[in-house]
Amino acid sequence: MSDLHQRLVQMVDKMPAFPGSVNRILQMTSSIDCTPKDLVQVIEHDPVMMAKILKLVNSAYFGLSRKITSIKHSVVFVGLNTIKNLAISIATMGMLSKTGPAGLDMNNFLLHSLGTATVAKLLGKRLGVASDRATDYFVGGLLHDIGKVVFAQFMPQEMERALKRVEAEKVSLPIAEMIEIRADHAQLGGMLVEKWQLPHTLVTCIKEHHSQELNDNTSEVLDCVVAANIIIKQIEFGCAGNLVEDRLPDHVAARFGMELTELRESMGNLDEELEKANAFICI
Amino acid sequence: MLKFTFRGVRGSIASPGPNTVKYGGNTTCIEVRAGDELIILDAGTGIFPLSQTLSPEFPLTCHIFISHTHWDHIQGLPFFIPMFVSGNRVKIYGGQDLVTGKGVQEVLSRQLEYAFFPIREAELSAELEYISLSDNQVVNIGDAQVTSVLMNHPAINYGYKVTCGDRSLFFTGDHEWPPNIYQPDDDDYQLFEDHIAQKRKSIIDAVAGVDVLIIDTAYTDDEYPAKKGWGHGSFSSSIAMARDAGVKHCFFTHHEPTRSDRDLEKAFQAAMDKHPGQPGDPKFYLAQETFTFEL
Numbered sequence: 001m002s003d004l005h006q007r008l009v010q011m012v013d014k015m016p017a018f019p020g021s022v023n024r025i026l027q028m029t030s031s032i033d034c035t036p037k038d039l040v041q042v043i044e045h046d047p048v049m050m051a052k053i054l055k056l057v058n059s060a061y062f063g064l065s066r067k068i069t070s071i072k073h074s075v076v077f078v079g080l081n082t083i084k085n086l087a088i089s090i091a092t093m094g095m096l097s098k099t100g101p102a103g104l105d106m107n108n109f110l111l112h113s114l115g116t117a118t119v120a121k122l123l124g125k126r127l128g129v130a131s132d133r134a135t136d137y138f139v140g141g142l143l144h145d146i147g148k149v150v151f152a153q154f155m156p157q158e159m160e161r162a163l164k165r166v167e168a169e170k171v172s173l174p175i176a177e178m179i180e181i182r183a184d185h186a187q188l189g190g191m192l193v194e195k196w197q198l199p200h201t202l203v204t205c206i207k208e209h210h211s212q213e214l215n216d217n218t219s220e221v222l223d224c225v226v227a228a229n230i231i232i233k234q235i236e237f238g239c240a241g242n243l244v245e246d247r248l249p250d251h252v253a254a255r256f257g258m259e260l261t262e263l264r265e266s267m268g269n270l271d272e273e274l275e276k277a278n279a280f281i282c283i
Numbered sequence: 284m285l286k287f288t289f290r291g292v293r294g295s296i297a298s299p300g301p302n303t304v305k306y307g308g309n310t311t312c313i314e315v316r317a318g319d320e321l322i323i324l325d326a327g328t329g330i331f332p333l334s335q336t337l338s339p340e341f342p343l344t345c346h347i348f349i350s351h352t353h354w355d356h357i358q359g360l361p362f363f364i365p366m367f368v369s370g371n372r373v374k375i376y377g378g379q380d381l382v383t384g385k386g387v388q389e390v391l392s393r394q395l396e397y398a399f400f401p402i403r404e405a406e407l408s409a410e411l412e413y414i415s416l417s418d419n420q421v422v423n424i425g426d427a428q429v430t431s432v433l434m435n436h437p438a439i440n441y442g443y444k445v446t447c448g449d450r451s452l453f454f455t456g457d458h459e460w461p462p463n464i465y466q467p468d469d470d471d472y473q474l475f476e477d478h479i480a481q482k483r484k485s486i487i488d489a490v491a492g493v494d495v496l497i498i499d500t501a502y503t504d505d506e507y508p509a510k511k512g513w514g515h516g517s518f519s520s521s522i523a524m525a526r527d528a529g530v531k532h533c534f535f536t537h538h539e540p541t542r543s544d545r546d547l548e549k550a551f552q553a554a555m556d557k558h559p560g561q562p563g564d565p566k567f568y569l570a571q572e573t574f575t576f577e578l
Contacts, residue, residue, distance in 0.1 A: 036464035036512075037471075061379045062418040062433065072471060076461045076478040078381060080512065081437030085382045132474055 004183055005191055011154045012192060014093065018110055020281055021046035022095040025087045036080050043071050043087055045280050047113050047142050048096070048149065053086050054139075055196035067199035070135040096149070101156035103163055104148065104241055107281060111238025114277035117141030119228035120221075122267065123256075127220060140205035140225045145240050147189030147206070148173075155181060163241045173242040174210050186210050214251035223255045231264050237274055285427070285450040286577035287495075288314040291329020292570040294457075294501050294515065294537035295355050302543035307572025310355035311537065313454060313497065317427035317447040321345040324443055324454045329572065330359035342370030346424050348431075349377035350456025351440035352390050361394050361402075371409035376422065378431070378439040379415045386415035416441060419489075432489040434458040435482070436514035444489060450578040452495040453530075457537065459499075459514045490528040494578045497570065498524060500535035503550045504557070518554035525565045536570035 016022065024042045028034045043049045050071065057074045058067050068074055075083050098106050120141035124134050151159040162176040169176075174184035190207025204217040205225045211217075226249065233244045247253075248260045256263050291297075291309035299308035310327030321340070323330065326347055337343060343365060350356055365371040377387030391411075395404045404411075414422070418433040418441075426448065431441040434455055442455040461479050465472040490496060501515035515537060516524075525533035538547055551569050 037469070040464065056381050060417060061381065063420070064418075072475055073478050075464065076435075076475070076482050078433070078439065079435050079437060079461070079514070080464065081514075082381055082439060089382050132477060135474075 016094040016096055017048040017090050018046050019095040022091045025091040029088050040071050047146050049090050052090055054198055058197045069139055069199050100152040102152035102159035104152040108239040112240040113142050115232040115237040115274055116228045118273050118277055119231055120224045123224040136221055137224050140221050141228050144206050144209045144225050147185030212249045223252045226252050285447040286316050288575040289570050289572050290314050290333040291327040292536045292572055296540050297328045298540040305544040315445055318425050320425040320427055323347045325350055325356045326360040327355050328359045331362045334364040344372040347375045348443050351438045357390055361400050366407045366409045369408040373409050374412045376414045376416055378441050388413035435461045451493040453490045453493045454497045455499050457499045457514050459516055462511050487527050493530050495532045496525050496530040497534045497536055499537040501537045501539055522558045530565045533565040534568045534570040
């Protein structure tokens with residue numbers, strides 16, 4: 001692991017979550033009658049909270065033979081009160097600012113992450129995955145860009161230059177990040193969740209979501225996240241600082257048996273599903 | 284040889300007095316003798332009367348397994364007399380606090396802070412050792428093995444299976460089967476049910492076939508709905524677990540602190556009437572302080 005990666009891994013433990021969920025967790029948990037399913041929903045809509053809780057539940061404390069990929073499963077595994085108190089302890093660390101120091105609009109970032117999560121899950125269902133596995137697709141989408149938040153939080157100047165370079169030179173964000181930071185968000189995010197012992201499928205979703213070529217790590221979840229990421233950028237739902245792409249990688253198109261436009265159209269109107277994500281953030 | 288003695292059977296808070304003389308008012312502590320080894324399950328106030336019997340065995344080595352760190356399971360620890368006598372070895376085992384990241388050593392050092400206790404941890408004369416456990420960890424102690432099993436409670440709570448030769452017992456610590464947080468018409472209800480079923484299976488598999496099950500049975504069936512989610516079992520849930528796991532003997536413990544001896548026996552009888560004996564059923568008992576059972 002490079003020095004940079006090592007430094008970021010240590011810093012990430014102190015990284016706060018998104019303002020909306022922090023406020024809601026603190027508000028909800030001030031009452032003893034806090035509704036468990038509302039609490040779970042808030043955690044499931046915040047990439048930082050989700051990643052940190054999955055990290056702890058999958059840690060060596062429990063020596064799980066089969067990794068846990070959802071908050072609902074975590075609630076059953078370690079108990080509701082432990083999850084509630086983990087969320088409170090994350091919430092009391094503060095919150096990310098709405099416009100990050102790197103100029104990455106956190107509201108738009110969250111919309112992009114939730115939109116990708118929603119569409120990845122829909123694509124998974126379309127491929128016939130069972131409902132218990134559909135959660136993996138949602139989580140893959142939610143966390144795919146987690147590396148960007150880490151850069152924005154801990155290397156704001158470099159990340160700001162990278163974001164500006166994307167706009168000025170029309171290069172992809174990973175390329176701009178490589179120039180400015182000498183690492184890209186997919187690599188960093190993948191490495192983080194790998195170190196946190198999250199499931200292998202989730203690691204590759206994050207690490208490989210910009211890979212254009214078919215490789216050994218390709219999976220159905222990854223292909224759904226790749227396609228969802230491209231679709232959600234194309235319909236301009238939120239924004240996470242990268243360029244809009246106009247085609248699917250060949251192997252992803254082959255998975256769905258169609259090209260981007262056809263896939264997008266075949267999904268019908270996504271407004272209703274995406275409105276749920278929007279409404280959640282705007283409360 | 285595997286035998287055990289209940290030293291504390293009360294849940295939540297010690298409740299001495301004329302109404303609890305028969306079953307006892309001390310909080311959870313079980314003395315287990317496995318061959319020559321002394322294993323103590325939980326350190327509620329019941330560990331104090333136990334510790335008063337141990338001086339003939341000095342210098343001794345004992346192994347204290349903490350199910351979880353709620354007060355009623357640790358309150359007697361600072362009064363565990365063998366810790367004050369040099370030559371004794373006390374090994375304390377327990378889970379890791381997921382929220383603070385701290386191990387079981389935190390329990391005693393915090394209990395012995397200046398504001399709470401006059402003697403500091405550094406002043407204890409016995410040799411102390413702390414071992415943080417993970418789920419399904421097997422600890423070998425002489426001829427015995429103790430295995431941790433993650434249960435469900437509003438804290439990380441390990442149940443412990445103690446095996447010695449061909450005899451075994453399982454103590455749940457505090458445990459409630461996780462309730463479904465969704466309503467039957469919610470989209471996620473079935474998914475959550477599936478997770479619960481998986482958890483239930485993993486626990487039942489761990490308990491299956493033990494000779495003795497000692498199980499948290501805090502509530503009557505009538506009381507349970509108002510206490511759902513508090514992390515404790517009921518007579519019906521305990522009977523079902525004992526049957527599903529095919530145990531031979533089942534002791535109900537963690538008695539409600541407000542329940543008198545008479546009411547406890549009434550509650551027990553009502554549960555037995557509600558669940559008439561079936562072929563192959565375990566024998567059911569109320570856990571009673573100082574009662575010894577040899578397997």
